[in-house]
Amino acid sequence: MTRVSRVVPLSLILSAAAIAAAACGGSKPTPAPTPAAASNTPSGPNTDSLDQARRDSIARAQRIADSLRAEQDRLAAGVAAARNTITAMIYFDLDKSDLTDQDKASLDQKIPILNANAGLRIRVAGNCDERGSDEYNLALGQRRAEAVVKSLTLLGVKPTQLEATSFGKERPAVPGENEEAWAKNRRAELMAAQ
Amino acid sequence: MRRYTLSAAAIVVLTAVAAPYTHAQDTTHRGVHIGLQYRQGTRPGVVVLPMLGVGGDSAQAVIQRDLDYGDRLTIIANVGSIGTSTANVNYPIFAKLGAAAIVQGFLGPTTLHVLVHDVGGQKILATRDFAVPPQVNTPEWRFAIHAASDEIEKSITGTRGVSATRVLFVRDGQIFVCDADGYGAKALTPKEGALSPAWHPSGRYIAYSVFTKAGTEIVVQDLTNGGTRHLVATPGGLNSAPVFTPDGKWLVYAHGDEVGTDLFAANPFSNDPARRITVGHGTDNTQPTFSPDGQQIAFTSGRSGHPEIYITDFDGTNAELLTPFEFGGEFYREGPDWSPDGRSVAFGSWIGGIFQVETISLRDRSIKQLTSEGRNEDPSYAPDSRHVVFTSTRSGVHQLWVLDVESGRVRQLTFGSEARLAAWSRALVP
Numbered sequence: 001m002t003r004v005s006r007v008v009p010l011s012l013i014l015s016a017a018a019i020a021a022a023a024c025g026g027s028k029p030t031p032a033p034t035p036a037a038a039s040n041t042p043s044g045p046n047t048d049s050l051d052q053a054r055r056d057s058i059a060r061a062q063r064i065a066d067s068l069r070a071e072q073d074r075l076a077a078g079v080a081a082a083r084n085t086i087t088a089m090i091y092f093d094l095d096k097s098d099l100t101d102q103d104k105a106s107l108d109q110k111i112p113i114l115n116a117n118a119g120l121r122i123r124v125a126g127n128c129d130e131r132g133s134d135e136y137n138l139a140l141g142q143r144r145a146e147a148v149v150k151s152l153t154l155l156g157v158k159p160t161q162l163e164a165t166s167f168g169k170e171r172p173a174v175p176g177e178n179e180e181a182w183a184k185n186r187r188a189e190l191m192a193a194q
Numbered sequence: 195m196r197r198y199t200l201s202a203a204a205i206v207v208l209t210a211v212a213a214p215y216t217h218a219q220d221t222t223h224r225g226v227h228i229g230l231q232y233r234q235g236t237r238p239g240v241v242v243l244p245m246l247g248v249g250g251d252s253a254q255a256v257i258q259r260d261l262d263y264g265d266r267l268t269i270i271a272n273v274g275s276i277g278t279s280t281a282n283v284n285y286p287i288f289a290k291l292g293a294a295a296i297v298q299g300f301l302g303p304t305t306l307h308v309l310v311h312d313v314g315g316q317k318i319l320a321t322r323d324f325a326v327p328p329q330v331n332t333p334e335w336r337f338a339i340h341a342a343s344d345e346i347e348k349s350i351t352g353t354r355g356v357s358a359t360r361v362l363f364v365r366d367g368q369i370f371v372c373d374a375d376g377y378g379a380k381a382l383t384p385k386e387g388a389l390s391p392a393w394h395p396s397g398r399y400i401a402y403s404v405f406t407k408a409g410t411e412i413v414v415q416d417l418t419n420g421g422t423r424h425l426v427a428t429p430g431g432l433n434s435a436p437v438f439t440p441d442g443k444w445l446v447y448a449h450g451d452e453v454g455t456d457l458f459a460a461n462p463f464s465n466d467p468a469r470r471i472t473v474g475h476g477t478d479n480t481q482p483t484f485s486p487d488g489q490q491i492a493f494t495s496g497r498s499g500h501p502e503i504y505i506t507d508f509d510g511t512n513a514e515l516l517t518p519f520e521f522g523g524e525f526y527r528e529g530p531d532w533s534p535d536g537r538s539v540a541f542g543s544w545i546g547g548i549f550q551v552e553t554i555s556l557r558d559r560s561i562k563q564l565t566s567e568g569r570n571e572d573p574s575y576a577p578d579s580r581h582v583v584f585t586s587t588r589s590g591v592h593q594l595w596v597l598d599v600e601s602g603r604v605r606q607l608t609f610g611s612e613a614r615l616a617a618w619s620r621a622l623v624p
Contacts, residue, residue, distance in 0.1 A: 134615060135434055142432040146451070
């Protein structure tokens, strides 16, 4: 997963942030008043009330800071969710490019994000496990990428937003010569195109 | 005791320096014998004597190794310096050592003078002068010695050796080249995810694929000056597994897009549009390899559900399955290479979950398994159709190995970082 998130450029994160913000009902957090304004009162006869005012001011600032932080967390979660939705991998069976129901459900979730961000261009990279030759696997990877692109365009995503490519078996997600590793490497990765 | 005889006609042919070798590799015609006569299946003994002149010891070592790697002769080594002068070669002593032939060499500043003796016939079999660069042990010098080795092998066995050839391969995302004996490995391209190197028949150009932001593209590179051009006949998508036609005029490769991956032909030196060869209806068709006459292509196709080897005419007609199709189980055959003599196609075959190199005869479609140790794939034939270079994991990592199909002898060609996807050149010396 770290591999994928590294290649997602800022534009995707920003646009995803916009979606997340929109999803929060558009209520922008109000700017916090400066706590200094309250605590800056010159010293008077009633030190108790002054202390109380200072404590109130600090507590108020704390509440505002907490709500800001919560809002940021919600935004970040929205960005992460959008990014994860877009980059969720599609996995395949050996020598196959058929999409499973699970894959189709995963692709369905990508569609509103792609449609809401017309400027977002996605490169779909087909990959294979390490068995078989580099060249046949390049063709197989292309077939997998094209299957994903075809599925998305049939469901209304603009073809200009998608680009199919293949890395064959050149860029495995995980090392290893066992079914567990192979299954993780037979995949289509979606990432923001440069 | 083996008996070796030599026909008079052969002496005339072989001593005529620079005479064209019109008899090619066929030694079966009555009355026209090249080289020694020896029983089929035997490997005549040969002594390569210490060579006089600066660099003579290196020349002797290179020639001895070349003849050994040729797998047609048995090297009789360490015989000392008996009979290093041309006069009065003591043939009976060499006969006792088991030698059928003796190679003598005299290395001058720009010439290697070679004498090949027929021990049984007690006479000189061939005399040749080979031009060599003055700087001993440079890559160019070694290659000139290889060229001499190949002619010496032809003098003795009737068949030219394959030492003066080179092998392309992929290492660390770069195209590399090395001599047929593994020496002189060097990178030809920058690190850009290069794959699938192929030779132009002239040896002047190579083609390979690279990953770019616009997709996978095919590059044609001129080895004389390093100049490159990207093929633009089918822009975008996948362009991979290039091969040149035997006449060098066309580049055939696999192009993949939304309607599948098919074979296309394009002019490697122009921007003309490409011509489609296969019609795979959305399946994967790749890894083309040409019959020596350029009329047919063997390739990998998944059109029947799993990869098998097919053959088609160059124009795309008469496509047929070459390897036997079997239902059920996990069958997978790919990576074909057509032998330069046209008789067989080598390929990778999934046997019990592990790839092994096999050959299929084009005469009777009989299949022969060539490898069994480790994973072995991507075979490429030497010009003699007898040696095959392939990728093997038998040493623990991917390296190139050379197999003599006739004797089963193998040797490791590459060492160091992993190597794969070998392409053996045609003869590089005319």
